[in-house]
Amino acid sequence: MALDSLVLFTLAGLSxxxxxxxxxxxxxxxxxxxxxxxxxxxxxxMLAAFVAWFVVAKVAGAEFGFWGALLAAPLFTALIGALIExxxxxxxxxxxxxxxxxxxYALTLVFAGAVRLVFGPDVRxxxxxxxxxxxxxVMGHSFARYNLFLMAVAxxxxxxxxxxxxxxxxxxxxxxxxxxxxxxxxxxxDVPRLFTTVFMIGTGLAGLGGVxxxxxxxxxxxxxxxxxxNAFAVSVIGGLGSLVGSFVGAVIVGLVLSFGSANxxxxxxxxxxxxxAMAIVLTLRPWGLFGRPEQ
Amino acid sequence: MxxxxxxxxxxxxxxxxxxxxxxxxxxxxxxxxxxxWIDPDNASARYDVILGTEAVVLGxxxxxxxxxxxxxxxxxxxxxxxxxVGAYTVALYNTRFHGHIxxxxxxxxxxxxxxxxxxxxxxxxxxxxxFSLLTLAISQLLFVIAFEWYDFTGGDNxxxxxxxxxxxxxxxTLYYITVAVVAGCLALMYGLIRSxxxxxxxxxxxxxxxxxSVGLNVKAYELAVFTIAAAFAGVAGxxxxxxxxxxxxxxxYWSANAxxxxxxxxxxxxxxxxxxxxxxxxxxxxxxxxRSFPYQFDIVLGAIVLAxxxxxxxxxxxxxxxxxxxxxxxxxxxRISRPELAGLGGAxxxxxxxxxxxxxxxxxxxxxxxxxxxxxxxxxxxxxxxxxxxLKLDQLSRYFGGLRAVDGVSLEVRRGDLHAIIGPNGxxxxxxxxxxxxxxxxxxxxxxxxxxxxxxxxxxxVARAGIGRAFQITNIFPKLSVRQNLQYxxxxxxxITVRPWGIADRIFRQEALDLLESxxxxxxxxxxxxxxxxxxxxxxxxxxxxxxGSKLLLLDEPTAGMSPYETQKxxxxxxxxxxxxxxxxxxxxxxMDVVFGTARRVTVMHLGEVLAEGSPAEIRSNPDVxxxxxxxxxxxx
Numbered sequence: 001m002a003l004d005s006l007v008l009f010t011l012a013g014l015s016x017x018x019x020x021x022x023x024x025x026x027x028x029x030x031x032x033x034x035x036x037x038x039x040x041x042x043x044x045x046m047l048a049a050f051v052a053w054f055v056v057a058k059v060a061g062a063e064f065g066f067w068g069a070l071l072a073a074p075l076f077t078a079l080i081g082a083l084i085e086x087x088x089x090x091x092x093x094x095x096x097x098x099x100x101x102x103x104x105y106a107l108t109l110v111f112a113g114a115v116r117l118v119f120g121p122d123v124r125x126x127x128x129x130x131x132x133x134x135x136x137x138v139m140g141h142s143f144a145r146y147n148l149f150l151m152a153v154a155x156x157x158x159x160x161x162x163x164x165x166x167x168x169x170x171x172x173x174x175x176x177x178x179x180x181x182x183x184x185x186x187x188x189x190d191v192p193r194l195f196t197t198v199f200m201i202g203t204g205l206a207g208l209g210g211v212x213x214x215x216x217x218x219x220x221x222x223x224x225x226x227x228x229x230n231a232f233a234v235s236v237i238g239g240l241g242s243l244v245g246s247f248v249g250a251v252i253v254g255l256v257l258s259f260g261s262a263n264x265x266x267x268x269x270x271x272x273x274x275x276x277a278m279a280i281v282l283t284l285r286p287w288g289l290f291g292r293p294e295q
Numbered sequence: 296m297x298x299x300x301x302x303x304x305x306x307x308x309x310x311x312x313x314x315x316x317x318x319x320x321x322x323x324x325x326x327x328x329x330x331x332w333i334d335p336d337n338a339s340a341r342y343d344v345i346l347g348t349e350a351v352v353l354g355x356x357x358x359x360x361x362x363x364x365x366x367x368x369x370x371x372x373x374x375x376x377x378x379x380v381g382a383y384t385v386a387l388y389n390t391r392f393h394g395h396i397x398x399x400x401x402x403x404x405x406x407x408x409x410x411x412x413x414x415x416x417x418x419x420x421x422x423x424x425x426f427s428l429l430t431l432a433i434s435q436l437l438f439v440i441a442f443e444w445y446d447f448t449g450g451d452n453x454x455x456x457x458x459x460x461x462x463x464x465x466x467x468t469l470y471y472i473t474v475a476v477v478a479g480c481l482a483l484m485y486g487l488i489r490s491x492x493x494x495x496x497x498x499x500x501x502x503x504x505x506x507x508s509v510g511l512n513v514k515a516y517e518l519a520v521f522t523i524a525a526a527f528a529g530v531a532g533x534x535x536x537x538x539x540x541x542x543x544x545x546x547x548y549w550s551a552n553a554x555x556x557x558x559x560x561x562x563x564x565x566x567x568x569x570x571x572x573x574x575x576x577x578x579x580x581x582x583x584x585x586r587s588f589p590y591q592f593d594i595v596l597g598a599i600v601l602a603x604x605x606x607x608x609x610x611x612x613x614x615x616x617x618x619x620x621x622x623x624x625x626x627x628x629x630r631i632s633r634p635e636l637a638g639l640g641g642a643x644x645x646x647x648x649x650x651x652x653x654x655x656x657x658x659x660x661x662x663x664x665x666x667x668x669x670x671x672x673x674x675x676x677x678x679x680x681x682x683x684x685x686l687k688l689d690q691l692s693r694y695f696g697g698l699r700a701v702d703g704v705s706l707e708v709r710r711g712d713l714h715a716i717i718g719p720n721g722x723x724x725x726x727x728x729x730x731x732x733x734x735x736x737x738x739x740x741x742x743x744x745x746x747x748x749x750x751x752x753x754x755x756x757v758a759r760a761g762i763g764r765a766f767q768i769t770n771i772f773p774k775l776s777v778r779q780n781l782q783y784x785x786x787x788x789x790x791i792t793v794r795p796w797g798i799a800d801r802i803f804r805q806e807a808l809d810l811l812e813s814x815x816x817x818x819x820x821x822x823x824x825x826x827x828x829x830x831x832x833x834x835x836x837x838x839x840x841x842x843x844g845s846k847l848l849l850l851d852e853p854t855a856g857m858s859p860y861e862t863q864k865x866x867x868x869x870x871x872x873x874x875x876x877x878x879x880x881x882x883x884x885x886x887m888d889v890v891f892g893t894a895r896r897v898t899v900m901h902l903g904e905v906l907a908e909g910s911p912a913e914i915r916s917n918p919d920v921x922x923x924x925x926x927x928x929x930x931x932x
Contacts, residue, residue, distance in 0.1 A: 113593030
């Protein structure tokens with residue numbers, strides 16, 4: 001493989017990684033603080049993409065609608081997230097963990113049905129504002145400007161999350177919840193409110209990922225499963241509950257997919273390579289590269 | 296012959312239900328003909344038999360799923376993938392290799408079981424939540440293979456045009472073949488859950504940590520049940536390919552898992568045949584709603600799962616039970632308000648199986664009964680120790696960084712002795728216990744038990760050597776009955792749980808009951824252990840320890856968290872059991888009344904070292920001990 005295509009495929013992989021990171025960071029944060037795997041994470045990602053399509057196509061148009069959607073859709077999924085946390089998860093905290101899995105799995109069915117019912121089974125698409133399109137010359141080739149935008153957003157999100165976690169009171173409480181939930185409750189923190197907040201941040205990030213991915217892909221009713229499974233792959237490799245893990249895992253999965261799709265022989269099997277990577281990591285560290293063994 | 300007949304009324308009801316539904320299943324084709332004859336213009340009448348076939352197959356699939364979900368407590372999202380593998384096995388064997396359809400059906404469980412074993416090995420590298428994530432990934436991987444491997448699987452088109460002999464292809468023949476195969480599979484699975492192997496699975500579901508401490512290799516059992524469930528899902532998938540004459544990638548897609556999950560939850564995870572009932576309801580719903588309103592149907596399915604999770608974890612079939620329990624609780628409340636409390640205990644326990652209400656009544660009755668009875672203090676002195684050393688610690692040390700938690704401790708515990716270790720907080724007592732039981736490895740020194748060097752052995756090996764530890768935190772299988780707790784622990788410890796045949800509840804039953812009698816739990820044998828009082832749960836743990844053949848009993852603060860009355864009772868029990876069963880006792884304890892009331896030899900630890908050792912009287916008068924330890928206590932007392 002020549003140097004120029006090596007660089008291009010790396011860049012393509014990193015732009016995939018950008019979306020994976022944003023989505024997985026939300027899943028991972030929720031798991032870290034609440035010890036809940038949100039199976040409906042991919043559904044909220046899908047929901048946000050459809051809401052964004054609605055805003056862009058029916059309300060405001062590409063130039064303003066995209067920015068509006070970038071704000072409105074994550075807020076919308078965060079609010080849905082708050083409802084889920086309060087109505088579905090609160091009653092099952094402290095009970096068998098399989099109830100959390102089944103409860104959030106039930107939501108994936110509800111959302112899948114609801115989205116198809118409201119928007120129909122068709123594949124849709126929308127555009128980002130024009131100045132995000134076009135190419136940037138990279139070693140004699142053209143690289144999509146939108147992909148650079150994705151990477152920039154991911155870096156901003158990563159930095160923001162890092163600062164929130166390390167520099168704010170909220171972040172201190174979240175980190176405390178991750179390392180010792182019992183002590184947290186004993187120290188007078190309003191744990192239910194903290195959990196709702198964390199869950200809103202997590203589902204908001206799922207929504208952000210959904211809005212961002214649509215201009216380079218499509219808006220379709222099957223995108224929930226792909227997002228969820230990719231997020232699982234990233235978090236299994238990187239380790240659930242760790243921001244660094246989400247980052248590294250996203251880069252690994254992004255690169256494997258990008259290079260796996262580089263030629264027509266391996267392209268159909270790119271997904272299989274991701275699972276091979278998962279299997280290798282699991283054999284060496286069953287709790288992921290940056291995760292902690294579950295008690 | 297009588298051993299095959301049910302022993303209780305509930306058993307007869309169950310037998311009756313099974314017999315009635317079997318009859319309906321067998322007569323279904325006749326009923327369908329009747330339907331067609333009465334209503335010849337109704338096109339749907341022709342599909343009754345096919346729907347019946349579908350329901351029966353779904354029932355098998357869901358029951359196999361429930362082996363994991365209900366009996367072992369594992370959530371797998373790969374069960375649809377194994378169903379799909381089974382369907383592909385039959386379809387591909389038939390079309391690519393021109394094999395007979397029934398031979399393909401026989402191959403399905405073998406191939407699917409192999410898939411389950413290999414993928415299960417990967418998924419079970421992780422536990423619980425991670426395990427569930429991995430099963431989803433595996434199912435997606437298998438889907439990708441079915442979808443992309445055009446040359447072999449036909450890609451997204453799937454496999455069609457199966458060659459099935461005409462005499463099998465009749466809907467009625469297909470139906471009877473399906474019913475026969477499903478019945479056979481259900482019988483095998485029923486045998487499995489009643490067997491010692493099934494007992495091990497339930498123990499794992501209840502308490503993974505406790506299950507491994509009674510000697511179960513949890514991962515191995517989980518892998519076994521995962522593989523077995525996959526094999527039966529393969530049979531179900533194979534049957535599907537036979538009656539629908541096709542296999543296609545969407546069978547393996549993750550959303551297909553909704554079917555076994557919804558069906559199992561509809562029918563209830565707690566009963567063996569519940570999922571079959573769920574399958575019938577599900578088939579009816581998918582015909583009446585799913586065909587015309589597919590999206591609404593998804594929402595309904597989601598709502599059902601949510602409702603079960605939030606309201607009725609026993610499944611929809613348990614709703615009548617919830618009503619009965621509520622009503623019974625209401626009635627019990629009325630009866631307790633009347634004065635005839637003493638009789639209640641007997642009345643409640645004779646009703647046996649009705650859990651919640653009986654317990655509420657029992658607890659009250661017990662307190663009354665216990666307080667009325669004259670306290671029967673244990674009088675007999677244990678026989679003097681024969682002087683033989685059972686446990687010998689030689690210069691044992693364990694450091695945590697710079698902290699010398701245990702520093703060169705040498706100690707001898709003689710056979711038959713009642714030996715206490717005391718010392719202020721941080722003296723190293725718990726660390727010492729952990730070194731003996733193998734939870735921690737020493738930095739230096741040796742542990743000898745019964746003449747053998749057990750230094751640094753793993754916890755389950757130490758348990759097998761004969762050192763039983765009662766946990767600081769009470770640790771039992773809460774939903775199993777008190778008797779089952781004991782019985783299943785014996786099965787596990789004696790290596791019988793590898794057997795997938797026999798009936799677990801009949802093995803060691805008398806031995807378990809005798810032992811329960813001797814620790815005073817005889818009358819609670821059929822209660823769920825989680826309903827016992829704190830003190831009684833510890834007595835149960837003690838019984839488990841004895842059942843596992845412990846020679847040396849280690850108790851780490853046995854009376855922590857007990858009321859003075861419970862403490863007195865518990866220590867009487869410990870002394871009596873240790874004497875009767877000729878055990879040796881080593882315990883550490885903060886309550887000095889307990890120590891001097893029980894121990895015949897006392898070792899005092901301070902800052903990781905042995906400060907003094909002697910009879911209780913010697914320790915009481917030792918000036919060093921008084922200074923560092925007893926002094927503090929007396930000041931506060």
